[in-house]
Amino acid sequence: MLIESYDLAIEVSRHSAEEFEYEAVAHLPVDIGPVLPYLNATMKSGFYLSDGPAFSWRQDDHKIGFWPDRIAVDHLETREQARKIIDELVKLVNQVWERREEIEPDSRTHENLQPLELYRLLPRTNCKACGENTCFNFALKLAAGQTTLEQCGPLYAQKEYEEERTQLEWHVATKRPLL
C-alpha cells in the first residue's frame, strides 16, 4: 500500500456569519507524484499539470486536488463528510497505484471540450434528428460527454459537412468532457 497513513487537517471557510463550508487536506508522509499520471489516465475528466505536478478533478460539488505531498477537497458540509471523502480518495490513490502495471500513464494536459467551439462546427439547422431541439443543446450534451457525434445524422450523411465532421472528431478524440 502506498499511502498507509496521513494527517488530516479540516478548516472552516466562512462566507458569512451563517454560511460556511469545510475544506480538508490530507498531508501525506509519502510522495504520490508518480501516481498522478496514472490518475490522469484513469480519471478522464481530470486535469493534469506536469509542472508541479498536480492533478485536479471535480466530483459532485467538490474540487479535488492531488499534489505529491497532499490531497485536498473543498465544499464539505460536515467534518464527517470530510473524513469520509478523504478516506475514499486515499483508497483511490492506493488502488490506482496497485493497478499501475495495467495502466498506460498519461502525462499530457488535456483541454476540455467547449460547447461553443463544437456548436460552430455543427450544421446549425436545428433539424432535431439527434433528438435535441437545437444544435446548441446537442453541443452542450456533446461537451458534457452525454451524447456522441454519430447522433448527428446530417453530419455523416451530407458531404458538405465533411471538413467540420473531421474537426469535430478531432475535438472529441483529443479533449475531455466538461463536468
Ligand code: SF4
Ligand atoms: S442532428 Fe445535427 S444538425 Fe440536427 S439538430 Fe442535431 S446537431 Fe443539429
